[in-house]
Amino acid sequence: MSKIAVYPGSFDPITNGHLDxxxxxxxxxxxxxxxxxxxxxxxxxxxxxxxxxMLEEAVQGFxxxxxxxxxxxxxxxxxxxxxxxxxxxxxxxxxxxxxFQMASxxxxxxxxxETIFMMTNNRYAYLSSSIVKEVVEFGGCVQGLVPxxxxxxxxxxxxx
Ligand code: PNS
Numbered sequence: 001m002s003k004i005a006v007y008p009g010s011f012d013p014i015t016n017g018h019l020d021x022x023x024x025x026x027x028x029x030x031x032x033x034x035x036x037x038x039x040x041x042x043x044x045x046x047x048x049x050x051x052x053x054m055l056e057e058a059v060q061g062f063x064x065x066x067x068x069x070x071x072x073x074x075x076x077x078x079x080x081x082x083x084x085x086x087x088x089x090x091x092x093x094x095x096x097x098x099x100f101q102m103a104s105x106x107x108x109x110x111x112x113x114e115t116i117f118m119m120t121n122n123r124y125a126y127l128s129s130s131i132v133k134e135v136v137e138f139g140g141c142v143q144g145l146v147p148x149x150x151x152x153x154x155x156x157x158x159x160x
Contacts, residue, residue, distance in 0.1 A: 003030035004083040005116075008074050011036050011051050012044040013150045014058050015132055017124030021089040024118060026065055033081050034059065036069045045133060045157060058147040075110035086115045091125050133158060 005025055011018060011034075025032050036051050044051070048069050055067045070077040078086055086106065088099055103115035120127075124145075132142050136154040143151055 004033065004081060005029040005031070005085040005087050006033045006035050006074070006078045006081060006083045007087045008035040008037055008070070008077075010039065010042070010044065010129065011055055012046055012129050013051060013132075013146065013153065014055050015124065015127050015129055015146050015150075016144070017089065017091070017120050017127040019058055019147060020121045020124060021087065021118050022059060022062070022065060025087050026062055029085070030064060032065045032087075033083060034065060034067045035074075035077060035081075036067070037074070038069055038071045040071075046153070050153070054147070054150050054153060057149045073109060075106050075113050078113045079110065084113055086113060088115060088117050089120045090117045091120045091127075 005028070007022060007025055009018065022032060022034060034055055036048060036055065038048050046054070052067055052069055059065045059067060068081075074086065078084070086103075088103070090096065090099060099117065103117075106113060106115055127145055132146055133154065135142055136158045139159075142154065146154065
């Protein structure tokens with residue numbers, strides 16, 4: 001039985017949907033590693049350091065949750081962290097195809113690392129980092145959809 005779970009993502013930035021998955025994963029596993037992917041093919045709104053910092057602030061007070069960053073293959077990273085489980089959140093049917101592809105590829109790369117899915121809380125089923133950024137860019141309010149520290153960062157970066 002694995003005691004360590006990796007919860008990977010871009011987290012550009014973290015939303016309350018992500019936070020909900022982290023909380024629930026933390027109830028099941030002894031240790032949760034929230035792992036921010038450093039994708040050389042994408043230009044994120046927030047730097048790696050900023051994304052890690054926002055996550056660290058958001059999970060302050062959660063026991064046994066570590067925030068880290070990784071490059072390269074997720075399965076290699078999971079091995080390196082001693083984790084046998086990758087956790088991903090599923091919002092709607094539209095997530096399924098990509099998630100199925102990623103989980104299948106990860107299984108092909110390393111069948112010793114299992115992917116498990118957690119249904120996103122209904123409250124956050126429509127939420128994504130991208131939609132949050134768009135709303136802030138056009139002057140909308142995202143209070144309650146992202147942690148408070150992230151609201152301020154988003155407004156600073158995108159607000160008019
Ligand atoms: O939050 P996201 O953008 O949906 O997260 C996607 C992520 C980071 C989990 C995925 O892109 C990933 O695992 N990248 C690492 C590179 C890798 O292992 N690719 C091959 C299997 S998908």
